[in-house]
Amino acid sequence: MNTSSKGVIRLANTVAIAAAVLAFSTLTSAAGERLASLNAGVATQSAIYAAVGPATRAPIGWVDFCHEYKGECVTKASAPRDIVMTAKTWDDLIKVNNWVNQTIKPMTDIEHWGVVERWNMGEDGYGDCEDYVLLKRHMLIKAGWPREALLVTVVRDKNDDGHAVLTVKTDRGEFVLDNQEAQILPWTQTGYKFIKRQSQSDQNIWVALGEPRNAPATVSAR
Numbered sequence: 001m002n003t004s005s006k007g008v009i010r011l012a013n014t015v016a017i018a019a020a021v022l023a024f025s026t027l028t029s030a031a032g033e034r035l036a037s038l039n040a041g042v043a044t045q046s047a048i049y050a051a052v053g054p055a056t057r058a059p060i061g062w063v064d065f066c067h068e069y070k071g072e073c074v075t076k077a078s079a080p081r082d083i084v085m086t087a088k089t090w091d092d093l094i095k096v097n098n099w100v101n102q103t104i105k106p107m108t109d110i111e112h113w114g115v116v117e118r119w120n121m122g123e124d125g126y127g128d129c130e131d132y133v134l135l136k137r138h139m140l141i142k143a144g145w146p147r148e149a150l151l152v153t154v155v156r157d158k159n160d161d162g163h164a165v166l167t168v169k170t171d172r173g174e175f176v177l178d179n180q181e182a183q184i185l186p187w188t189q190t191g192y193k194f195i196k197r198q199s200q201s202d203q204n205i206w207v208a209l210g211e212p213r214n215a216p217a218t219v220s221a222r
Helices: 003-024 028-042 060-068 087-103 109-113 129-142
Strands: 048-056 150-156 162-170 173-177 193-198 206-214
Touching: 048 173, 087 129, 087 173, 129 150, 129 162
Parallel strands: none
Antiparallel strands: 048 206, 150 162, 150 193, 162 173, 193 206
């Protein structure tokens, strides 16, 4: 069995375990408490969304990732969709974020692969920021979440270093799943500078990000 086949099998096993975590954990009381916490943080202000600019160059890591993981990247253009935040969706986000952050062990691409940049999904249990992001995105899509609301995003972190996070677009604003931060935060509270991300309409088109804007009048459901 070649290395690629082993990686696919490990990824399938990883996602199956994670799916079981989501399916069988108790949701009701914990989810309600967590959503109440979210409500307390955002109820007094309108949702804020990042201003989307013109199309820009996709990261080379994404381009190479799409050559290796073709099934993750072959999609048709579609209408943007935002998640409607409920107690269950908020709880599922927390579970996926925590599970991936605790399961994947941090390792730079140089240490891991001997190259400066390689994006994958941490099939061997090790990875850097992009690998955490891609696995979280993959798991949520497999669980039925719309791809259009799960956007790989490039930022500058608090040390002005390049970093990747997963932006989740919701009717409560945009939230960030991050391997450097245990909590899921509104994007405006991360302290990061947002550079570019996938387009909601086409995951293979990347768009520049600018100053924040107010919520639209309506939304759909290391």
